[in-house]
Amino acid sequence: MRSRHGERDGHVAERPADGGGAGPATDAFITHRNLLFTVAYEMLGSAADAEDVLQETWLRWADVDLATVRDRRAYLVRITTRQALSRLRTLGRRKESYVGSWLPEPLLTSPDVAEDVELADSVSMAMMLVMETLTPIERAVFVLREVFGLGYDEIAEAVGRKPAAVRQTAHRARAHVAARRPRGTVSPAETRGALDAFRRAVRTGDLQGLFDILAPDVVLLGDGGGIKQAVPRPIVGADKVARLLHAGMGRLPADAALWPVQVNGHPALVLRIDGAIDTVVALRIDDGLVTGLYAVRNPEKLSHMGHETALHR
Structure with missing residues (x-):
């Protein structure tokens, strides 16, 4: 059962159902689930929508012939990115009719997130609002490159662009964020x-x-x-x-x-x-x-x- 905010009776896709026993597809998904959620959340600013993206990612991943997959992590990130890009367009329309200021959905996080300075910086409210000023493609490229360190070829496959175009987009997004990001690191x-x-x-x-x-x-x-x-x-x-x-x-x-x-x-x-x-x-x-x-x-x-x-x- 789904609420108006996108959740299914609590947590979505905490563990995908695969008919009983876990298999290689399930193991790979569970191994990378937190990474995939973080990618989707950084792109969307909404935990509920990120969980929906993970559900959609799992449904597509379950139909993949694993024998054709060279890098399961990269393949899962690619599916998640494409689903998040699609949902960004829906979110854009939703925000146009939003009453008052729109802020990202806050997440209660553990101390280990704060210890990863780059990750904490990227998911801070201030930075998430800066990323809201990017186009969907710019946001996807920025997140995958600057936060997760993916190569341009991998990002190109994820966003459906040529590597040369991705490099240009990354440069443009990096400059845009640098001009608007928080002033510096605070101890x-x-x-x-x-x-x-x-x-x-x-x-x-x-x-x-x-x-x-x-x-x-x-x-x-x-x-x-x-x-x-x-x-x-x-x-x-x-x-x-x-x-x-x-x-x-x-x-x-x-x-x-x-x-x-x-x-x-x-x-x-x-x-x-x-x-x-x-x-x-x-x-x-x-x-x-x-x-x-x-x-x-x-x-x-x-x-x-x-x-x-x-x-x-």
């Missing part, structure tokens, strides 16, 4: 310090504390999906963002709690009200200050916050 200690200061200021209603930790050009984005109330457009500037957060926390019930978690490989905060997740707030931190706040309230995007999602390169 874990610096990130934790900024997160703790922000959380303390929000919890205690310390308006000056918020001014001190927010960058002058900080941007707040909210995603309620037309289901939950959220800021309808980006809020820019420390003064506006600080006063909005201060007023918002002041209206929360007494049992509201703000907890630190790892989201998409980076420290984030979860707001719980009456024990239930109300909002996930991912932070972008540059030079010790919060430069971006991404508040996801759409309940259809919070289902993966109840369990850790395995991401892998």
Whole structure:
């Protein structure tokens, strides 16, 4: 049974059904499942859609004659990429009618994701939003080349282009991302310090504390999906963002709690009200200050916050 957000009674394709016993096709799929999910998620920004892509990948993989496959990992990545590209077009139409700002679906991740600096950077909310500005082909090429290190010939097969064209696309996408990506690498200690200061200021209603930790050009984005109330457009500037957060926390019930978690490989905060997740707030931190706040309230995007999602390169 499928929900309106694309899931089938919980997890999709956790283990493909193959009529009972596992075979070589099933073993290969399970071995590379986390990698395939990560490829699809980085291309789509939606865990639910990424799981649907994995389901479609499995259905096509199950019909492949394995005797003709030289590299099973590459073949599976190729199927996943093609399915994700097809779904990107559907997502594009869906986003055109989306109410308010659209943010990627946040994932509760384990510490090992944060330890892989390149992977954590690529799945951060800030980077995922940068990749949203690429064309579908540019995004696929960028993800496969820069994140997963595939060769141009492999990528060409996956996206249905010639290697020379893929090289040009990769160069164009790399330059586009470089001009928009987060300013630099922030140490874990610096990130934790900024997160703790922000959380303390929000919890205690310390308006000056918020001014001190927010960058002058900080941007707040909210995603309620037309289901939950959220800021309808980006809020820019420390003064506006600080006063909005201060007023918002002041209206929360007494049992509201703000907890630190790892989201998409980076420290984030979860707001719980009456024990239930109300909002996930991912932070972008540059030079010790919060430069971006991404508040996801759409309940259809919070289902993966109840369990850790395995991401892998």
